[in-house]
Amino acid sequence: MSAPDLDISTVAIHGGRSLDSHASSILFPLYQTSTFVHDAVGVDKGFSYSRVSNPTVDALEKAIGALEGTPPAVCFRTGMAAVTTLFLSVLKAGDHAVLTDVVYGGTMRLFREVLDHLGITASFVDTSDPANVEAAIKPTTRIVFLETPGNPTLKLTDIAAVAEITRRHSILLGVDNTFLTPVLQNVLQLGADISLLSTTKYIDGHNATVGGSLATQDETLLERFRLIRKTIGTTQAPFEAWLTLQGMKTLPARLKLHCENAEAIAQWLENNPAVARVYFPGLASCPQKALAEKQQDAAGGMIAFELKAGYDATIRMLNSVQLCSRAESLGGLETLITHPASTTHADLGPELRHTLGITDGLVRLSIGLEAPQDIIRDLEQAFAAAGCDAEAKEVDHEAR
Numbered sequence: 001m002s003a004p005d006l007d008i009s010t011v012a013i014h015g016g017r018s019l020d021s022h023a024s025s026i027l028f029p030l031y032q033t034s035t036f037v038h039d040a041v042g043v044d045k046g047f048s049y050s051r052v053s054n055p056t057v058d059a060l061e062k063a064i065g066a067l068e069g070t071p072p073a074v075c076f077r078t079g080m081a082a083v084t085t086l087f088l089s090v091l092k093a094g095d096h097a098v099l100t101d102v103v104y105g106g107t108m109r110l111f112r113e114v115l116d117h118l119g120i121t122a123s124f125v126d127t128s129d130p131a132n133v134e135a136a137i138k139p140t141t142r143i144v145f146l147e148t149p150g151n152p153t154l155k156l157t158d159i160a161a162v163a164e165i166t167r168r169h170s171i172l173l174g175v176d177n178t179f180l181t182p183v184l185q186n187v188l189q190l191g192a193d194i195s196l197l198s199t200t201k202y203i204d205g206h207n208a209t210v211g212g213s214l215a216t217q218d219e220t221l222l223e224r225f226r227l228i229r230k231t232i233g234t235t236q237a238p239f240e241a242w243l244t245l246q247g248m249k250t251l252p253a254r255l256k257l258h259c260e261n262a263e264a265i266a267q268w269l270e271n272n273p274a275v276a277r278v279y280f281p282g283l284a285s286c287p288q289k290a291l292a293e294k295q296q297d298a299a300g301g302m303i304a305f306e307l308k309a310g311y312d313a314t315i316r317m318l319n320s321v322q323l324c325s326r327a328e329s330l331g332g333l334e335t336l337i338t339h340p341a342s343t344t345h346a347d348l349g350p351e352l353r354h355t356l357g358i359t360d361g362l363v364r365l366s367i368g369l370e371a372p373q374d375i376i377r378d379l380e381q382a383f384a385a386a387g388c389d390a391e392a393k394e395v396d397h398e399a400r
């Protein structure tokens, strides 16, 4: 059977897989080796040196390609290695890129600290209005790079609408699809040229590895990514690839639960008097719900919410959780809680944070696979311990 006939849950387990020729083990073997012996000068079995390629990494690339509906993907040591390789592959001095203003912090830093020094410039715009993308395109623009949902307020960008613009200008469109994965949002079918994943998150799903991937239908681009990867040495390691191969088999099954649990927790938060606002594309109150329904198969497992209480009470609340883990990252089995204003977005300064909606009371949750009622009970006791309920009453009183 060909992949288009198979459901995505089947593709995650069987897509692009083959038994190894040596012993037909059901799990593809871990080739933990740096180098491969040539049968004769110029005669090899397709592998030479693990910075260039490795059978276990190759197996992961075929599996991710099957999930994306593309030729084998190109896998990297980290998500940032994928981001760096992408931009070094398609940009040169004098070129310009347009990116989502709420793009991953590391991607923004790459432009500000590295690519800028190489004469490559970028504009960070609010891509939730595609007109801003069109307005930011210059004669030197080579690529538009979106992140949707954006971090941490889950702001969405209409991928198909931006693809129409990039096609008209004959420039590339890349999308960081880490938050939803091809299981919930197929960015290539929506018109993007390149799909980027930090496999660290939902693809591995177990907080066991860091990694990244680039997928595209364009063979010339794939060749360019592989050339730059072997040159700068950003290749994924065999053991990480092997672990990721195991984790990704349960991706569709895990995502179903992540989404279901997030839905329940988002509903609870929305009805909680200590909470000013919930950002979750699955809620009827979400202003971008129609767009979410158009381009996503589900709302995803990420939630952001704003407490009415101020900075100190919000920090106290984070310090009072017992089941949720105070940790950056996302997409694993454990529910993680972060305070963007003091951690991931602390560098931005209060003004830019305010523009991006990252208030002192904003909290981000990566919903795990624990029973949602247990997470709700944990948040409930943390709200109470931090005095969030009492502070909310005061805020409400003053507002009246």
Ligand SMILES: *Cc1c(COP(=O)(O)O)cnc(C)c1O
Pocket (backbone or CB within 6 Å): 078, 079, 080, 081, 104, 106, 147, 176, 178, 179, 198, 199, 200, 201, 210, 211, 212
């Ligand atoms: C984590 C993340 C990255 C970077 O991936 P690493 O594996 O940490 O290098 C890029 N984009 C998004 C959206 C991420 O969440």
